Amino acid sequence: MTVQAHLDFTVALQDALAEAGAPADNVVWSPYSVASALALVTRGAAGKTKDELVTLLLGDSSAEVEDLIRLLDDAERLAEPQRDQQPPVLEVANTLWADERITVRQAFAAALEAMPSGSVRPAPFGADPEGARELINADVAKTTRNLIPELLQPGVIKQDTVAALVNALYLKVAWRHKFEEAATESRPFHRPGGEVSVPTMWLSENLGYAREPGWQVVALPAIGGVDAVVLLPDGELPTPDARTVKGLLDKTKRQKVNLRLPKLRLKLQAELTPVLNRLGVHTVFTDLADLSGVSDDPLAVQAVIHETVLKIDEQGLEGAAATAVMMRALSLDTSEPVEVTVDRPFLLLVRHKDSGAVYFSARVNDPS
Known part of the structure; x- marks a missing residue:
């Protein structure tokens, strides 16, 4: 069920991204990276905050987010x-960057550090925001082989930013059956805005193939157990639901295919908060957020920033993605301090905060 739920999440968020852009725009993103970052946030969430995130990720608020984390962990191998x-080359990093102004719960830190790709690291969000931004960007750039050199743009760290949970992914795999470079030629591609000539590769090989009403499906195997699957509609590109996509993926059988495929270089930078709101995730962004499993200090998500780069050529595919869940402190006062000078008679109460019982009461007229 977790596999179907992950595909449901993939299709739903991709449709929402497509709706947010122009009809002719490309959409490329990493469900693995976004799900990884959000799943770790979910691990530290409670109440309605957690229910909304689990419903998005797994389709049912009663589902276990640890099942998804295990699925994503399996994909690291x-x-x-x-x-x-x-x-093949696959590198993943899941890092919680935390300011000294907050205390990360030991259980959350231990669970993250127990993951092969997990770590908790300090970042000076308050004392040196630009230094914190450069620190995170350098780490993401290292993981992604510099395909994503600047995930966090200037100004993204605010006065109340105290943490960032960042997933970074890099994948480079060669095709099992490489395209002949000499056969690549310029051919027409019928895009929504009109025909355009693009470099198009050619391969004649036994590949996974399916022909279903309205669709052709081709699965290109790569080394490492990775597949690139092309779903080609007969006419205009529709928005199939996840079960239709799953049915198409399950139907492929090996067959001799003469395949012509454009070379690709796709890129997307996006702030995902509006898209996540549209898909039912609201509370984690508000002052009602409950991320008490991450820290004793009240936190909320400030922004979800995502970037993906994907390249496909005759040799194979190379892709990188990163997702940063920026967190703000709910109790952190970033306004100018109010001056209070107790230089005249005053009242003083010493009380038990939760019950309201008053231990001591005083009326002070002369403290000398």
Whole structure:
């Protein structure tokens, strides 16, 4: 069920991203990266905050987010290549960057650090916001082989920013059956705004293939147990639901295919908060957020920033993605301090805060 739920999440968020842009725009993003970051936030959430996130990620507020975390963890391990094959490269980092003004719960930190890709690291969001931004960007750039050099743009760290939960992903795999570079030629592509010529690769090979009403499906195998699956509609590109996509993916069988595929270089930078709001995630962004599993200090999500780069050519595919869940402190007062000088008679109460019982009461006219 977790696999279907992850596909449901993929289709729903991709449709929402497409609706947010122009009809002719490309959409490219990483469900793995976004789900990884949001799942870890969900691990530290409670109440309505958690219910909304689990419903988005798994389709049912009663589902267990740890099942999704295990699914994503499984995807960190690629199949071993044969001796004559180019080794695949997969690197993942899940990092909670925390300011000294907050205390991260030991249980949350321990669970994150127990993951092969997990860590908790300090970042000076308050004392040196630009330094914190550069620190996070440098770490993401390292993981993504510099395909994403500046995930966090100037000004993204606010006065009340105290933490960032960041997922970074890099994947580079070669095709099992490489395209012939000499066969690549300029061919027409019928985009929504009119025909355009694009470099188009050619391959004749036994591949996964399915022909279903309205669709052709081709699965291109890559080293490491990775597939790139092309879903080609007969006419205009519709928005199929997740079960239709799952049905198409399950139907492929090996068959000789003469495939012509454009070379691709796709990129997207997006602030995902409006899209997540549209999909029912609201509370985590408000002062009612409950992220008490992350920290004793009251926190809310400030923004969800995502960037993806994907390149496909004759040799294989290379992709990178990063998602930053920026967190703000609810109790942090960033306004100018109010001056209070107790230089005249005053009242004083010493009380038990929760019950209201007063331990001591005083009327002070002369403290000398």
